[in-house]
Amino acid sequence: MEKKARVLLVDDEPDLVQMVSVRLTAAGYEVVPAYDGQRALDQVKQNRPDLIILDLMLPKLDGYKVCRLLKFDERTKTIPVLIFTARAQVEDVTLATECGADAYLTKPFEAKTLLDKLQELLGAGKKE
Amino acid sequence: MKKISSAEQWLSRLEEQLNLEQLMENCCQALLELSGADRCSIMVLDSDTDQLTVRWAQGSRVKRKGGSLKFRVGEGLCGWVARSQKAYCSLDATREPRFVPQKTRARKFRQVKTLCCLPLVAQGRTVGVVNLSSFSSSQKFPWIRQVKARRFLDRLAQVIAHATLLREAQVVTDRLRQQAKTTSETVAQVSHEVRTPLALMMEAAQQLLDGFGGPLTEEHQMRVQMIKSQADRMLRLVTELLDISRIEAGRLALQREELSLADLIQDVRSRYQPLVSPRTLKIETDSVPTVYGDRTRLTQVVENLLTNAVKFTPPDGSITVRLKTRGRSAELAVEDTGVGISSKDQKRLFQKFIQLKVPASLGARGTGLGLTIVKEVVHLHEGSVHVSSEQGQGTTFTVQLPLYTPSLALAQEFRVMREQAAREGRALAVQLLRAKPGAKVPFQKVRELLAKQVARDDRILEYPGGGLAVFSVLDASGLPAMRRRLEENLSRHPDGFLGRIGWGWALVPKEETTLPGVLTLAERRCEGTQAERAKT
Numbered sequence: 001m002e003k004k005a006r007v008l009l010v011d012d013e014p015d016l017v018q019m020v021s022v023r024l025t026a027a028g029y030e031v032v033p034a035y036d037g038q039r040a041l042d043q044v045k046q047n048r049p050d051l052i053i054l055d056l057m058l059p060k061l062d063g064y065k066v067c068r069l070l071k072f073d074e075r076t077k078t079i080p081v082l083i084f085t086a087r088a089q090v091e092d093v094t095l096a097t098e099c100g101a102d103a104y105l106t107k108p109f110e111a112k113t114l115l116d117k118l119q120e121l122l123g124a125g126k127k128e
Numbered sequence: 129m130k131k132i133s134s135a136e137q138w139l140s141r142l143e144e145q146l147n148l149e150q151l152m153e154n155c156c157q158a159l160l161e162l163s164g165a166d167r168c169s170i171m172v173l174d175s176d177t178d179q180l181t182v183r184w185a186q187g188s189r190v191k192r193k194g195g196s197l198k199f200r201v202g203e204g205l206c207g208w209v210a211r212s213q214k215a216y217c218s219l220d221a222t223r224e225p226r227f228v229p230q231k232t233r234a235r236k237f238r239q240v241k242t243l244c245c246l247p248l249v250a251q252g253r254t255v256g257v258v259n260l261s262s263f264s265s266s267q268k269f270p271w272i273r274q275v276k277a278r279r280f281l282d283r284l285a286q287v288i289a290h291a292t293l294l295r296e297a298q299v300v301t302d303r304l305r306q307q308a309k310t311t312s313e314t315v316a317q318v319s320h321e322v323r324t325p326l327a328l329m330m331e332a333a334q335q336l337l338d339g340f341g342g343p344l345t346e347e348h349q350m351r352v353q354m355i356k357s358q359a360d361r362m363l364r365l366v367t368e369l370l371d372i373s374r375i376e377a378g379r380l381a382l383q384r385e386e387l388s389l390a391d392l393i394q395d396v397r398s399r400y401q402p403l404v405s406p407r408t409l410k411i412e413t414d415s416v417p418t419v420y421g422d423r424t425r426l427t428q429v430v431e432n433l434l435t436n437a438v439k440f441t442p443p444d445g446s447i448t449v450r451l452k453t454r455g456r457s458a459e460l461a462v463e464d465t466g467v468g469i470s471s472k473d474q475k476r477l478f479q480k481f482i483q484l485k486v487p488a489s490l491g492a493r494g495t496g497l498g499l500t501i502v503k504e505v506v507h508l509h510e511g512s513v514h515v516s517s518e519q520g521q522g523t524t525f526t527v528q529l530p531l532y533t534p535s536l537a538l539a540q541e542f543r544v545m546r547e548q549a550a551r552e553g554r555a556l557a558v559q560l561l562r563a564k565p566g567a568k569v570p571f572q573k574v575r576e577l578l579a580k581q582v583a584r585d586d587r588i589l590e591y592p593g594g595g596l597a598v599f600s601v602l603d604a605s606g607l608p609a610m611r612r613r614l615e616e617n618l619s620r621h622p623d624g625f626l627g628r629i630g631w632g633w634a635l636v637p638k639e640e641t642t643l644p645g646v647l648t649l650a651e652r653r654c655e656g657t658q659a660e661r662a663k664t
Contacts, residue, residue, distance in 0.1 A: 108331065111331070
């Protein structure tokens, strides 16, 4: 049995964290929640995840900044970051890409799309 | 004779001047030169406040923007002239009972000898007053007594009236644009805020349907399904509302590229097959036209037209998407065998929130915004959309879009970028890269290279006759940096592109509305750099 992949789920909406956690747990992932940008960074240091699901509008430190900090740090830049947000405009996607995000998914979401994206990102991470 | 001919020269120069301040300055110069006065000031009447304001004063001891000196209509000499619309000339102004000496400049004004106040009247309305004065001696300004001078002043009044109107229109437009922008920002905010709760509702319902809360009875399932589909509809409404408000605020920026409509339709077809079924979906392509369009937005157009067709077509009907080239346009038609649309409804079809009555047996209700978006997006692409329908026979929506040509793309991007530059109060620069005579340059490769390097909003376009054009909105001071960036990028490339390419640039003047002049300048500079490099 393979070790469970650890996903850090960053979102300030507890209901959403719960809903997504249910899906991810059912699909065999270990989910670690974080409710703001600062705690997300702390979590990454303490308990390195295999992948990060990151909301953009976060208290304390917004998702763009979190993403940039992670991607400019040699130690964390290989962790795939999936931006998961309600912002669906072209400019938002461009900005997220410029911050170094690996993928972008908008809310509302199809569970299958989310799970497929995770697999794709984790698969790509392993090959390297 | 000589004076009049120069008056006409002045007029033709003034009529081209749309900047109000510059116009005032030029008018003063003209009047000083023509009349021989020592000093000239122009006052403009604000019809709302009934006040005359000095807009420009020029001549001996003064050259400045006005603004501070104000008179009510009826107050002072100029006020009297503005009201009576009669010229008034005094050889010893300070002794006139109506003369109001300005406290701040008392000494200077005490020296005024001749003062001529001339009304500027356009279409019977006072536009302003011209004041001509001389300090040293009492002189009569013989020029102003000529019929020709009167004609000059009348035309001057008209030019000033037009420029003032233009300025007012500009102010109103700016205000409206600002309002639309605020609305659009509010809608964007609301739209984002609403999406998260909607996402949660939909996901919670989906988890119930997926059995996360244990098995559901058929009755439960039906109701949960309803929650999900209505939340989905609300989501579409919010998304489309955001699109509309962005279009209305002029903030929907198209990401245009050379685009094959046939590919786009195939792409939509694979995703829409389940929605259309059990109706048959046929695609007929006579030709494979390419247009200069935004892939996401034009996909939205096709999707909205298909969704609309599905709504009005019974399950045993069929929907056909036809693609052909007609003249200089690509024509995309979505034809259904549905219930048809009455001619009365056809007229209001594209308005916001108009929902036509769908037969109860057919599809779900839409948002009432889909076709409005179709119309707006097609218009943003300089295209048109028509509907033809016969009740009981079916409906055809036809979209026409101009075919892609490099010069069309160039003209369209020029227009968009110029507007953006004007909005942001910045400059627009165009750079040209052209092959040196006899040199072979793989421009596709150069383009890919540049695409990674230029700023996000820069546009790289094919330049007709071999080459590339890059549009950038920038501060004029940023031009050298831009040039360096471009040259560095090219010279760094192992293929040594730079040696084979001539590079030219031009800043687009604010009032420039057409491209050719700017391009000619850039082309000339291109040849210049080619010649320069040939020497070294």
